[in-house]
Amino acid sequence: MNLRLGLMLTGLLLSLSGVAFADEPAPVPDKGDTTWMLVSTLLVILMTIPGLALFYGGLVRAKNMLSVLAQVFTIFCVIAILWVVYGYSLAFTDGGSLNSIIGGFSKMFLAGVDSSVTVETFSKGVVIHEMVFMVFQLTFAAITTALIVGGFAERIKFSALLIFCVLWFTFSYLPMAHMVWFWGGPSAYDAPAGFLFAKGALDFAGGTVVHINAAMAALVGSIVVGKRVGYGRDPMPPHSLVMTMIGASLLWVGWFGFNAGSNLEATGTAVLAMVNTIVATAAAALSWMFAEWLLRGKPSLLGVVSGAVAGLVAVTPAAGFAGPMGAIVLGLITGAACLWGVTGLKHMLGYDDSLDVFGVHGIGGIIGAIGTGILVNPALGGSGVFDYATGAVAEYSSAQIINQLWGVGTVVVWSGLVSLVLFLLLKHTIGLRVSHDEEREGLDTVSHGERAYSM
Numbered sequence: 001m002n003l004r005l006g007l008m009l010t011g012l013l014l015s016l017s018g019v020a021f022a023d024e025p026a027p028v029p030d031k032g033d034t035t036w037m038l039v040s041t042l043l044v045i046l047m048t049i050p051g052l053a054l055f056y057g058g059l060v061r062a063k064n065m066l067s068v069l070a071q072v073f074t075i076f077c078v079i080a081i082l083w084v085v086y087g088y089s090l091a092f093t094d095g096g097s098l099n100s101i102i103g104g105f106s107k108m109f110l111a112g113v114d115s116s117v118t119v120e121t122f123s124k125g126v127v128i129h130e131m132v133f134m135v136f137q138l139t140f141a142a143i144t145t146a147l148i149v150g151g152f153a154e155r156i157k158f159s160a161l162l163i164f165c166v167l168w169f170t171f172s173y174l175p176m177a178h179m180v181w182f183w184g185g186p187s188a189y190d191a192p193a194g195f196l197f198a199k200g201a202l203d204f205a206g207g208t209v210v211h212i213n214a215a216m217a218a219l220v221g222s223i224v225v226g227k228r229v230g231y232g233r234d235p236m237p238p239h240s241l242v243m244t245m246i247g248a249s250l251l252w253v254g255w256f257g258f259n260a261g262s263n264l265e266a267t268g269t270a271v272l273a274m275v276n277t278i279v280a281t282a283a284a285a286l287s288w289m290f291a292e293w294l295l296r297g298k299p300s301l302l303g304v305v306s307g308a309v310a311g312l313v314a315v316t317p318a319a320g321f322a323g324p325m326g327a328i329v330l331g332l333i334t335g336a337a338c339l340w341g342v343t344g345l346k347h348m349l350g351y352d353d354s355l356d357v358f359g360v361h362g363i364g365g366i367i368g369a370i371g372t373g374i375l376v377n378p379a380l381g382g383s384g385v386f387d388y389a390t391g392a393v394a395e396y397s398s399a400q401i402i403n404q405l406w407g408v409g410t411v412v413v414w415s416g417l418v419s420l421v422l423f424l425l426l427k428h429t430i431g432l433r434v435s436h437d438e439e440r441e442g443l444d445t446v447s448h449g450e451r452a453y454s455m
Contacts, residue, residue, distance in 0.1 A: 027127045029118055036266035037132045043257025044139035048076050048146055051254050055247025055309075056150050057452075059355050062239040063442025064154045065452035071158070072146045075165050079142040082169060084110050087141060088134050090170075091177040100195040102175050103182065110134070121264040124186035124388075128264055136261060141177070144210045145169050150355030151218025152225040155433045158447045160426050168217055172418040173209075176411055180209050189388035200400065201407035202376060202385070204273065205262035207317025207369040208411045215362030216415035218353060224423040225432045227352035229439050241301050248305035252281060255312045259319035269383070273319035277312065280331035284311025284364075287335025303339070310338035310360050314368035321372055323381025330371045338363050366408055373404035 053072040057065045079087070089107035096104055107113055113134055118127035145165050149156070180203050184191030192198075196208070203209060228236065238244060259277045263270040288307025293299040314334035315327055322330065342359035353359065376382040377396045384393035385400065426432055433439070438446040445451060 027118070027125050029128050030126075030266075032266045033121070033126075033128050033264070034132060036270065037128055037136055037261060037264065040257035040261025041132070041136045041139055043254045043261065044136070044143065045076075045254075047251050047254030047258060048139065048143040049073055051247050051250030052143060052146055053247070054243050055251060056153065056355055058240040058243030058245075058247060059150075059238045060153050061236060061442070062453060063444055063451075065239065065243075065444065066450055067158070067443035067447055068149065068153055069452070070448055071149045071153075071161060074162065075146045075149070076142045078162065078165060079145050079169055080138055082166065083138040083141050084134075087169065087174055088113070088137065090174045091137070091141075092134075092182055094192070095178070099182075099192050100198065101179060103178050120185035120187055122186065122386075123265065123267075126265060133264070137177070140206060140210060140258075141169065141173055144173055144206070144214050147210070147214035147357060147361060148217045148221065150357040151222040151353050152433075153354040154443065155228050155354075155439050156221075156225060156443075157430070157432060157434055158443075160430055160432045163430070164221075164422055164426055167422050168419060171422070172213060172217065172415045176209050176213050176414060179410065180407065186388055196407050196410060199406045200385075200403040202321055202372050202400070202404065203317045203369065203407060204320040204372070205259045205316045207313070207365045207372065208407045211313045211316060211361040211365030212369065212408065212411045213415045215358045215360075215365060216412055217419040218357035219351065219362060220416055220419040221423055222351050222353040222358075224420070224427060228354065229436050231352045238302065245301060245305055248308055252277075252308060252312065255281075255316075259316060263320055269320045272324075272383070275324050276315050276319050276322055276327035279324050280315035280318075280327040280334075281308050281311035283328045283331030284308060284314065284335035284338075285331075287332045288339050289335075291336045291339050306342070306356070306360060307335040307338070310334050310364040313361050313364035314371065316365075317368045318372040318375055321383050322375035323383075326375035326381050330368065330375060333371075334364050334367050337367055369408050370401065370404050373401040376400060 049072060053069045056072065057068045060068055086105065086108050088110065089105055090103045093103040093106050095102045113130050115129060115131055117130040119130045119133055120127055145168065149161065179194040179196045180201065181194065181197065183189065183193035183197050255277055256274050260270040260273040263273060285304045285308040288310065289299045289304040292303040311331040311334055314330050318327065318330060338360050341363035342356040346353060346356070346359055374380070376385060378384045378393070379396065384396060387394040423432065434443065434446055
């Protein structure tokens with residue numbers, strides 16, 4: 001009798017445990033993570049409008065100030081709409097036979113994406129709202145596209161710029177975002193992923209996707225559009241370094257959302273990314289300033305804020321992988337290298353990149369992307385590369401540098417070719433630039449019928 005009762009109780013317990021296992025609740029987003037992602041999204045918006053707009057606006061001549069503000073603001077609006085219509089779907093869904101290059105259309109118009117749906121972070125079993133991930137990534141797409149306008153500021157047609165941005169976003173930004181950042185998540189780490197993610201290329205917050213991608217478009221655009229009227233002959237100093245300094249400061253503050261927010265969780269790695277975003281930026285600002293002081297006899301405000309932006313660019317891919325000491329070294333190297341990029345390299349090649357997008361974002365992005373493959377090494381204070389198959393940090397290999405070179409090479413070729421085709425197509429159809437007389441008058445009145453400042 002006791003044996004029968006014991007067997008019945010054992011069966012009942014096993015049955016109940018099975019029910020409990022089957023009904024185990026799905027993970028829910030932590031309110032702290034949700035709050036951090038909302039704040040990070042707002043910070044990246046701050047980077048763009050007003051940060052980037054004021055930074056760029058102060059660097060152009062007074063007659064073109066309003067045009068740059070209008071370009072950056074309008075691009076943000078255009079990309080925001082395109083992102084929810086088809087951009088998010090093409091960047092972050094399975095693309096079937098083309099999955100290594102581009103996603104699919106299953107989430108067009110945000111189909112199936114509502115406030116109840118969650119996605120996994122970089123920690124197994126930890127989730128955030130998919131909608132907050134979607135809107136966070138929206139801000140990345142917007143600022144990347146807006147960065148390009150600095151390459152050919154003061155001479156581009158507003159209509160041609162908007163058409164280019166729509167096409168470039170579709171054929172360059174979305175494929176690069178998919179190739180670098182799309183994967184199945186910790187619970188499906190072995191599922192098909194984007195081409196560069198599968199190659200093992202590391203990009204914490206957008207060194208390839210954002211900075212090199214935009215820089216290549218700006219470089220190609222500056223060449224195809226042509227030099228500004230009077231370039232190399234007439235003085236073209238920034239009209240308001242005060243505005244530029246304000247814009248750079250807003251960029252630095254907003255960049256904490258950009259880098260630390262890319263961790264997708266409010267954890268220690270987000271703290272590490274924040275620390276690195278301070279120290280690498282400070283080191284690069286000082287590096288540029290002292291190098292300029294040595295070469296030209298005076299440290300300029302433009303130099304120190306340009307160095308800060310270069311440091312922000314370089315630390316972007318390394319923010320969650322490098323240690324603080326490694327981030328300082330990265331900043332020191334990048335500041336001096338980008339000073340050469342906007343002076344020596346630009347002079348050697350003779351292109352008119354109006355606001356030095358390639359010299360800062362291209363050179364800084366390349367140094368940062370390759371440097372990430374070095375500084376991730378735990379022996380140098382880095383985090384190491386986490387292996388989801390074993391659930392532990394993998395042994396470091398110098399092959400990681402090759403993986404990083406794959407990322408750099410792919411984005412240089414992809415964005416360069418896409419941008420060249422699009423610029424040439426527009427040049428030979430609707431035209432890319434305003435007339436010389438209109439350029440002399442200034443884009444504020446020619447393109448927008450307004451002035452930034454009353455005379």
